[in-house]
Amino acid sequence: MPAPCIICVAITGSVPQKSDNPAVPITVTEQIESTHAAFEAGAAICHAHVREDDGTPTSDPDRFAALKEGIEKHCPGMIVQLSTGGRSGAGTARGGMLPLAPDMASLSVGSNNFPTRVYENPPDLVDWLAAEMLKHHVKPEIEAFDLSHIFQAKKMADDGRLADPPYVQFVMGVKNAMPADREVFDFYVATTRRLFGPDAPWCAAGVGRNQAVVNDWAIAAGGHART
């Protein structure tokens, strides 16, 4: 029997606002209850961003601490994954929540373009975030926005900057980065298996209207899914 599919629920993200969709959970209380509902529906990982009260993305460790505590209370056993993404802060502020020692945190290991700007992950910041995760025993989820990021994760695992094997997520469908292309998806899977072994776990996320199709591909190919 293949390993069960892990569903990771991405509550909130860093972009959508109540004005886009009133159901987007913004306050920590809303986030906890939204996560609780997803947990009841089968989600096993919560990928979390936090916001200011006005909806602005932030990396505020106090917000993250309150959210983590709420999820642990309402959703016992759920894996908490905190975002260190660059839309919520800059420089080492992106990793200010890592001393909370969440189960997991997202980690970008390369740079790429986003719809209107460069998603900047300079090598020294990547190494600092990875070192903080090692120090606090946080399992990284590698956000692969492009193919070279999978190779970079392998290099970092080989030289001890990551605990081996990393959990890689393919991110597809971001404008100006990698589109949701089926042949690339298959090559991502093959490359991950080649570099990390046939049983290495991996996940895939399709952004926006690409979500459902990438979920389909990932589940059918034996990977895990981000909603």
Added chain:
Amino acid sequence: MPAPCIICVAITGSVPQKSDNPAVPITVTEQIESTHAAFEAGAAICHAHVREDDGTPTSDPDRFAALKEGIEKHCPGMIVQLSTGGRSGAGTARGGMLPLAPDMASLSVGSNNFPTRVYENPPDLVDWLAAEMLKHHVKPEIEAFDLSHIFQAKKMADDGRLADPPYVQFVMGVKNAMPADREVFDFYVATTRRLFGPDAPWCAAGVGRNQAVVNDWAIAAGGHART
């Protein structure tokens, strides 16, 4: 008979100095004679960066004009390709030489990491450089430091931001970007053929000690080579 292999000679680059290798041509006069020697030896494209007298990289249009004029005089028929790379300038200064209307210019269409920093090619700058190339009838060479850059070139060609089909170069072996990996190379070739047609020309460059092996791969696979 397959199409002849086009050899592109990259004189100077933006990184090496006389202190690394006394043979690196720095002054325009040295660059012209170095290019002339390569032309006599069979190179058909000159990929050119310019330097200040002290070796510092620059995008100075006057330097590029003098170099272009010298190459055209000493190497009749050679294709002149000027670099718009980000190591020699910032922002629109990177394209200040495009009104010289060289035959070609390099164009990065995405961002990625370099050994110690982010190679920043923000979407609006990419679009501006591409528009300048269209305006001055300059053929871009797309520098694909990662897989998504080939897809970005396709998107830009489809919506008229590039003249179709673009000339794509795979760049492999830059630390923190894409390594020189044979399976990736094969996938790059297959992807280029899928997106731009089986006869679309492409080129490959291996950086530093990866140069010879990537040249071997490219020539054997029917592509063109950067020295």
